[in-house]
Amino acid sequence: MSPEQKNNRAWLAVLPVVLIVAFSGVVPLMTVVNYSVQDILDVHTRFFVGFDWYRDALRDERLHGAFLRQLGFSATVLLIEVPLGILVARCIPRDKHSTPLLLVLFAIPLLVPLNVVGTIWQIFARGDIGLLGAAINGLGIEFNYTQVPLHAWITLVLMDVWHWTSLVVLLAFAGLSAIPPAYYQAAALDGASRWQMFRHVELPHLRSVLLIAVLLRLMDSLMIYTEPLVLTGGGPGNTTTFLSQYLATMAVGQFDLGPAAAFSVIYFLMILLLCWLFHTMVVSRDQ
Amino acid sequence: MISSRLTNKLVIAGYALFLLLPLYWLLAMALKTNRDIVSRLEWFPASLTLANFAEIFTNPVWLDGFINSLTYVLLNTALSLMVALPAAFSFSRYRFLGDKHLFFWLLTNRMSPPAVFLLPFFQLYSALELFDTPIAVALAHCLFTVPLAVWILEGFMSGIPRTVDDMAKVDGHSTLSFFFRIFLPALKGGIGVTVFFCFMFSWVELLLARTLTGSEAKPMVVVMTRTVSASGLDWGVLAAAGVLTVLPGLIVVWFVRNHLVRGFALGRV
Numbered sequence: 001m002s003p004e005q006k007n008n009r010a011w012l013a014v015l016p017v018v019l020i021v022a023f024s025g026v027v028p029l030m031t032v033v034n035y036s037v038q039d040i041l042d043v044h045t046r047f048f049v050g051f052d053w054y055r056d057a058l059r060d061e062r063l064h065g066a067f068l069r070q071l072g073f074s075a076t077v078l079l080i081e082v083p084l085g086i087l088v089a090r091c092i093p094r095d096k097h098s099t100p101l102l103l104v105l106f107a108i109p110l111l112v113p114l115n116v117v118g119t120i121w122q123i124f125a126r127g128d129i130g131l132l133g134a135a136i137n138g139l140g141i142e143f144n145y146t147q148v149p150l151h152a153w154i155t156l157v158l159m160d161v162w163h164w165t166s167l168v169v170l171l172a173f174a175g176l177s178a179i180p181p182a183y184y185q186a187a188a189l190d191g192a193s194r195w196q197m198f199r200h201v202e203l204p205h206l207r208s209v210l211l212i213a214v215l216l217r218l219m220d221s222l223m224i225y226t227e228p229l230v231l232t233g234g235g236p237g238n239t240t241t242f243l244s245q246y247l248a249t250m251a252v253g254q255f256d257l258g259p260a261a262a263f264s265v266i267y268f269l270m271i272l273l274l275c276w277l278f279h280t281m282v283v284s285r286d287q
Numbered sequence: 288m289i290s291s292r293l294t295n296k297l298v299i300a301g302y303a304l305f306l307l308l309p310l311y312w313l314l315a316m317a318l319k320t321n322r323d324i325v326s327r328l329e330w331f332p333a334s335l336t337l338a339n340f341a342e343i344f345t346n347p348v349w350l351d352g353f354i355n356s357l358t359y360v361l362l363n364t365a366l367s368l369m370v371a372l373p374a375a376f377s378f379s380r381y382r383f384l385g386d387k388h389l390f391f392w393l394l395t396n397r398m399s400p401p402a403v404f405l406l407p408f409f410q411l412y413s414a415l416e417l418f419d420t421p422i423a424v425a426l427a428h429c430l431f432t433v434p435l436a437v438w439i440l441e442g443f444m445s446g447i448p449r450t451v452d453d454m455a456k457v458d459g460h461s462t463l464s465f466f467f468r469i470f471l472p473a474l475k476g477g478i479g480v481t482v483f484f485c486f487m488f489s490w491v492e493l494l495l496a497r498t499l500t501g502s503e504a505k506p507m508v509v510v511m512t513r514t515v516s517a518s519g520l521d522w523g524v525l526a527a528a529g530v531l532t533v534l535p536g537l538i539v540v541w542f543v544r545n546h547l548v549r550g551f552a553l554g555r556v
Contacts, residue, residue: 005380005381005382006381006382006383007381007382007383008316008384009383010377010380010381010383010384010386011377011383011384013374013376013377014373014377014378014383014389015371016369016374017371017374017393017437018368018389020366020426020429020433021393021396021429021433021434022323022368023426024408024426024429024430025396025399025429025430026405026407027400027411028404028411029403029404029407030401031406031407031411032403032404032406032407036408039301062368064459066422073303075545083507084302087298088298088299088302090295090296090297091295091296092299093295095437100544100545100547101544102299102303102548103544104537104540104541104547105307106302106303106306106308107305107483107537107540107547108306108310108537108540109306109535110487110536110542111486111487111489111490111491111492111533111535111536111537111539112529112532113490113493113507113508113532114491114492114493114508115490115493115508115511116506116508116511116528116529116532117491119307119310119313119511119525119526119529120310120312120313120529122447123309123312123313123316123525124309124313128325129316129324129328129522130312131308131309131327131328132308134328136360136367136410150324157492162306162309163386165302166306170373170547171527173533175347194291218503219397219398222400223401225400225401225402225494230512233366238431243400244400244401244402245290245402247400247402247403248402248405248485248494250401251405251406252405252498257406258413260406261406264400264402264403267400267402267403268398268399268400268403270398271398272395272398275398
């Protein structure tokens, strides 16, 4: 760390960021914490209830269900998107003309508004007007994602893979481009197979970008809200109701301020913990 | 080697097809009449119609929504870039009290689910009389775009060797003149990537944008959800609106396409 200069005046340059994030992050979070320990009947009538709401939230059966579904969903999409993203990134040709075009093409799903993603897949997967739904029906399987939980899950996972794999592709491609050609030449001289090349040359260099990719996907998949809301509305039943939707129903739908706030705090801490665990696991294996 | 090049092409072609099919279907829907959508399933629309697009362009609600969305997204991107540039410079070039903790704390904000902040945001911006303005949405989106911008820019800045700083100092540049004359131009790729990500995350977000706007500043995406519930199943107009929401993103990504490649090639995103 010797070339870095110790300079506390650098704080001045960071200050605007701290202020703006404090305004849009800390103040609301503290408000939530404040709500979570009170029973709020109306603006003037509120009681301090301590940790009651937290205890209720941790015992809530429906919440456990939403939590397990959330973990299942996040694990499934990560296990598909990360390997697929790396695979596609490795196959992108390197030349002046086709590379930018392909990257632009792959970036398109990332720029589609979340509810439009839901709409696109609604239109695409419906049995009556959708290409995918009609195709599966044509195979003799009655495909209906609004009635059959399994079909709803498959559609949701397909939609998320469609939407987000490109993020992994772009990041992995960035990592691959940064590998000096000398490494490949050296590996080729040693007679490395394609797999060995990947395992011992590419993967180690991809570590830092993959860390970013997995963290981004982990955080965002844990917060998924709009897409399932548009596509399935959380149904059939509550088989595709994930944590954010459960929370939004509680806070805005039923206006249960206290319990919703307690659940928010737990939710936030849970994501923080998962990301921190993942981060330390990767970093500690590094050393 | 030939066979592996063929598999590469197949993988790329397969992935591209997977991405494009749903988009093609959306476009096809947008060009059909509602009667055709429901009655016939066909690869190419037999009779093309622009009526769905005409419906959107003649309705001021849609047009206003489009402008509202662009306003807060551009505000947000500009604001994020302005505050994140000096901060990222500090993080990449200096050590100061609590820098590591501060950096991690910034990232934790990227991890907070927007659903958590619905109510406090609503109250906060109502109290400040910013509710139902693009400013409220732009500020609220800073919650995730600013930490991300700092994170990405810091990575790119650390990729610029420190010898560049030293040489500039020898040439008699002050820190400020170094930053604007030498550092920023060298950072073009990184700025392009940052703009892309800020624009993307702000443009696609619905939950906060819907909560913080009423009738005045209603964004495009919200107009869409309300149209669905109001008119039931107007698939054609819905699909046409969907096509239009994809366009601004396409324009942005087209402008930064070379930066994306060069920027990403710099390595540490």
